Amino acid sequence: MRPLTDEESKQFFEKLSKYIGDNVDVLIDRPDGKYCFRLSKDRVYYVRESVMKKAAHFGRPCLLSFGTCFGKFTHSSKFRLYITALDYLAPYAKYKVWLRPGAEQQFLYGNHVLKSGLGRITENTQQYQGVVVYSMKELPLGFGVAAKATADCRRADPMTIVVFHQADIGEFVRNEEELT
């Protein structure tokens, strides 16, 4: 377990800010304790300091996880955000997309969102903006990248992709090995 290096931090926060913008500070300065990011086996964990101290008792082979895993640094040193970070992205998300009931299941299976499945989208969403995907009942389903700006979405063909799938909660069942 070690703290993030500068480069790693830079990459990580850049990725995060795609989804939550400037709200990154909120994650660090929290009223209920001091939280920090730590790296263990290429995975970034977001954890309260007291919990981190307990985790330090365990050696690397024994320690599997602590706090919340946000994502992983790949071999080529790029950062990939996992669905497990959704709980922290969803409340601070700037750009949101709501899906129609029929398209929910499609998204949960890992497919991209088509125009026909799009219920609502926040105004002024730019192209390739990180978005958090919700169901109509305000249940966070995952996150993705907007394929088209809001205006373009309105004009688009029903079969065109409007949101690229990045992560969804169905991965807890589909893709458990990778997450854990």
Place this chain on the structure above:
Amino acid sequence: MGRKINYDEKPKKGLGRKAKKQPPPEIPKKLQEQRRGVKKRRADDRKAKAKKIKLKPINDSESEIDENSIASELNMGLDSDDNSIEDKADDLFEGNSLSESEGPDGNGADRNENGKHKSSDSDDDDDDDDENEQDDDASDNDSDDLNDLSLEEASKRLVKKKAKIERQAEEEMQTNILDSERMHLPTAKELRRDQPDLIASRQRVKDILLVLGNFKARCEPGRKRKEYIRLLSKDLCFLYDYNEFLVQKLFDLFGTNVVEFLEANEQSRPLTIRTNTLKTRRRDLAKSLIERGINLEPIGAWSKVGLVITDTQSIPIGATPEYLAGHYMLQGASSFLPVMALAPQESEQILDMCAAPGGKTTYIGQLMKNTGCLVANDVNRDRARAVIGNIHRMGITNCVVSSVDGRKLPGMIKGFDRVLLDAPCSGTGVISKHSEVKSSKDGKDVQRCGHIQRELLLAAIDSCTASSVTGGYIVYSTCSVLVEENECVVQYALKRRNVKIVPTGLPFGNEGFTHFREYHFHPSMKLAMRYYPHLHNMDGFFVCKLKKFSNTIPKPPKEDLPETAEGDNEGEGEEEEMDTENKEAPKKKKKKSNKGMKKST
């Protein structure tokens, strides 16, 4: 040219086929002669006399009657005087054949009359003979002298014979009833001879249980109790696919209720889920699941987060968007209980030693409301990863997941407020989920499990700290009903560490055993809780809450004998006294516990 053939349609003569009445059966003459040969002379003489008397009047009267009736009905112009229509038909044919060449009616009628007379005589003779023969047959069985004796004496003898037969029949019936009331225990030979039969086995099980209910009165004389029990266990093994060891253990535990337990294991327990209070409320969750078409209801008054699914409508409960969002967890009802007994508080340090797959861990996490620190450990790395998945899904943020042998945990990290040990066991309480337990577990497995459980429990106690302000509790639970894995393990820990049993606080359940066959346990063992599938409709479970009152480890007891000897009441008292002599610091506390024990014994 040949004879002239008459092609005219002959008028139908006689009453017709269907107007006939069936005559009495005619016995051919050959047989009649044989029968006659059997009878005695006196009988023959009497018969001959009787015939002569009978013959005359019958012929005259009958012939007159027949003439009139037939002539009026059929207008045949024949002067027939025969008894039966069959005879008449025969005569007519005879008559016809004779009269073919000659003219109709006139001559034929005369001939018919003659023929009929003859045939009627012979028929009458036949009939009379038949009647007489029947009577003679009946009377043949009686004594030959019946015919000679007077009627009175004959009737008396008949009555006596009847009475004798009835008496014999009654006695037979009585003996049959007695035999059926008392169960006959088949011997080994008989068993080998018979084919294994489900229905017979089932009946035998019922019978044996009945006999065992009141052995002295109902047992077969000369057969021992052991034999009944042995046969019962064999039948149960055959009926329910268990191995002998397990059936014997279960019979020791449940006695005559063992069949209910075995039957309950054949069916699955109801599906239950636990609401994740960090993300939703039970009411809202129930609403959204009902909208999806799932029928559910609250699990009972004893839990505020449990829901039991009554009908899924083929919707996968483990794949709904609510499940994926972490609003609920699939968990057996009995798994709620150890966590309820543990009662984790906010801002505490809690350890879950055998956490996989993470149901109890996430329950603890939600009760803590993500404050404090929760350490979840499981020796199996792959299963520990399931814990990680569940933790992230349910939104638990204060958890550390490790994969270490539980026995080595105290060496790495100590000072927990509460510890939960849901120990690995033989699984006799979850046979309904894992039917391979029925046949695969035997004495060695149980012993091995017991050994690991003892070591784990000691490690759990060592990880906990007695100086905790709010805690100092250890909860030991297993999904097994066997005493060797439950009370014996706790008893072992009671002797080797400074812990005492405290009430679990659970609202229902059976008490733990304070003694069981050759074992004797501490009297406070009745504060532990046992759960059975056939009584509580949840998996078999054992929960025991311990409180640590001192961090020092007492010296191990000098006896290293197996559990049974250590479990003696006398042995306990002696050991306690010896320990107090040796120790210094926890002396007072030990004495207190000693006093407690003495009082209760």
